[in-house]
Amino acid sequence: MMSENPVFRAENIEFGYDSEPALIVEELDFQENRIHVLLGPNGSGKTTLMKLLNMLLPLEKGRILFEGRDVSRSRALREQTVYLHQNPLLLSGTVYDNIAYGLKIRKQSGCEIREKVMEALEVVGLQGFEKRRSNALSGGEIQRVAIARALVLRPKVILFDEPTSSIDRENVRRFEKLLPSIRDLYGTTIIVSTHNLPFAYRICDRLVHLDEGRVVPAGENILPGRMVPGQKDERLFVSDGVSIHCPDLEGDFTKAVVDYDRIILSREALHSSARNNFPGTVESVTPVKNREQAHPLIDVAVRVENLVLTSRVTGESSAELGLSPGSRVFVSFKASTVRLY
Numbered sequence: 658m659m660s661e662n663p664v665f666r667a668e669n670i671e672f673g674y675d676s677e678p679a680l681i682v683e684e685l686d687f688q689e690n691r692i693h694v695l696l697g698p699n700g701s702g703k704t705t706l707m708k709l710l711n712m713l714l715p716l717e718k719g720r721i722l723f724e725g726r727d728v729s730r731s732r733a734l735r736e737q738t739v740y741l742h743q744n745p746l747l748l749s750g751t752v753y754d755n756i757a758y759g760l761k762i763r764k765q766s767g768c769e770i771r772e773k774v775m776e777a778l779e780v781v782g783l784q785g786f787e788k789r790r791s792n793a794l795s796g797g798e799i800q801r802v803a804i805a806r807a808l809v810l811r812p813k814v815i816l817f818d819e820p821t822s823s824i825d826r827e828n829v830r831r832f833e834k835l836l837p838s839i840r841d842l843y844g845t846t847i848i849v850s851t852h853n854l855p856f857a858y859r860i861c862d863r864l865v866h867l868d869e870g871r872v873v874p875a876g877e878n879i880l881p882g883r884m885v886p887g888q889k890d891e892r893l894f895v896s897d898g899v900s901i902h903c904p905d906l907e908g909d910f911t912k913a914v915v916d917y918d919r920i921i922l923s924r925e926a927l928h929s930s931a932r933n934n935f936p937g938t939v940e941s942v943t944p945v946k947n948r949e950q951a952h953p954l955i956d957v958a959v960r961v962e963n964l965v966l967t968s969r970v971t972g973e974s975s976a977e978l979g980l981s982p983g984s985r986v987f988v989s990f991k992a993s994t995v996r997l998y
Contacts, residue, residue, distance in 0.1 A: 662725070664689045664814055664846045665710055670719035672705055680705045680870040682719075687848060689813070692836055694857045695850040697867035703850035706867070707816050710848070711740045724813075739812045743819040745803035752778075752794070753787040756806045763810075770809075777805035780842065781835060797828030801835075808839065815839070817849045821856055829856060836860050858912050858998040874945050874956075878920075878966050880913045884997075894995065897963040902932040902992035910997040917969035919994040922957060923987045924978060931989040937961040939984040942975065955980070959988050 663686035672680045680702040687693050687710075695703040708714040710721060712728050712735075721728045728734050747755050753774055760770045778784055781801040794802065800820065807815055821829045833856065839845050840862075851857050857864055858879060866873040882896030893900045894913045901913060921927065926934060937959040945954040953972035957980055958965050966988055970980075978986065 662689075663687050663722075664724060665848075666722040667706075667710070668720050668722075670709065670716060670721060672709060672714065672717050678870060680709070682706070682872055685865065685872055687814075687846060688863075689846045690840060690844050691862040692840055692847045692849065692860055693863050693865060694861040695848065695865050695867055696852070696854065696857045698852055700869075701867040702870040703852075703867055704818055705870075707740065707818055707848060707850055711738055711816055713740060737813040738816065739807040739810065739814070740816045741803055741807060741818065741820070743822045745800060747791040747794070747799055747802060750791060751787065752783065752789045752791060752802050755791055755802055756787075756809055759806065759810050773809040774805075777808045780808060780838060781805045782831065795828075797824045797831065800824060800828070800832070804835070804839075808843065811843065812845065814846045814848065817847070819850055819852075821851060821853055833859050855998050858914055876917050876969065878915045878917065880915070880964070881911060882913060884908070884910050892992075894997065899935065899962050899964040901995060903995040903997060904993060906997055908997065912998040914996040914998065915966070915990055915994055917956065917967050919990050920966060920968035921989045922959070922968050922970060922974075922978060922980070923989065924985075926987050927989045929989065930991065932992045933988075933990050933995075935961040935966075935988045937966070937986055937988050939980055939982055939986060940965060941982060942980050944972075945969065957986075959986060961988060 665687040667682050667685045670680065670682050671678065695706060697703050705714065709716055723731045723734045748758060756774045756777055757770050760773060774787065778786060781804050783798065783801055783805065820832060836847055840847055849860065861879060864875065864879060866875060880896040882894050885893050885895050887893040890905055892903050892905045894903045894910065896913060903913060940958045940960050943956045945956055955970050955972055955975040956967050957970060957975065958967045
């Protein structure tokens with residue numbers, strides 16, 4: 658889970674409420690210019706982790722680094738990160754006044770302020786709203802004004818706490834399209850907490866599962882791509898140039914999900930009902946860290962052309978297949994195991 662130069666790095670952190678542990682994380686990092694999603698039920702530690710990253714809660718044990726510096730000694734943290742609550746509050750006055758507020762405090766010129774405000778309004782899809790009163794906005798519009806207010810400050814990181822909890826489906830879809838735009842336009846690192854699984858799949862570059870205050874090992878391949886027509890009644894999802902047989906569903910799907918334990922590895926091509934069969938090369942063999950697992954499991958990452966697929970196998974199966982980096986294997990899974998989002 659650790660990368661060489663992450664924006665945030667958490668090491669052996671612990672936090673509790675009233676002597677009850679709420680979060681225990683051995684190691685976790687967040688790479689720049691990506692959308693990271695913290696997924697878990699209420700009470701899983703998502704909000705606690707986000708508030709610790711942003712120093713809204715005092716760290717009790719361990720350390721958190723922001724761009725390589727301890728957050729307790731990093732002045733850049735406050736200047737370069739923004740935390741957006743699930744129900745953001747706006748100041749009284751106009752939309753323009755709200756978005757411009759942080760820039761005025763930073764003593765920027767009127768021309769600079771206007772340019773940044775108008776650009777932010779365009780990015781969030783609120784062109785022409787600058788004179789609208791804040792108390793006349795819908796919940797979705799309030800959220801987008803709060804995002805625009807953050808964007809004009811050009812933060813390196815934006816943290817969204819349960820952003821879909823109080824907006825309707827139309828605004829959720831709009832938000833799903835907005836996040837990648839922010840990442841790509843500004844190079845912003847985005848961290849989102851949610852318990853909404855389809856939403857998480859659709860927006861994430863990387864998904865972090867949390868349960869009872871601990872990071873749970875990932876268990877699914879989340880593949881970005883697009884749907885294309887196949888032969889006769891076939892449906893194909895193309896990810897990194899690899900065509901994957903999938904269920905015959907209509908929709909503008911952009912993510913395909915295949916659980917690790919649904920992917921079969923073999924030394925020879927299988928003759929079975931599985932319609933997805935690819936030759937590949939093992940890239941890595943990693944033991945799964947799971948305190949509740951009685952028998953050892955191994956995550957095997959296999960490169961198929963430009964696509965990397967991970968299969969979860971038993972230690973015994975890994976030994977029988979002789980799996981190691983560089984091994985040639987066949988990857989197989991049924992079209993019905995592919996979930997589309």
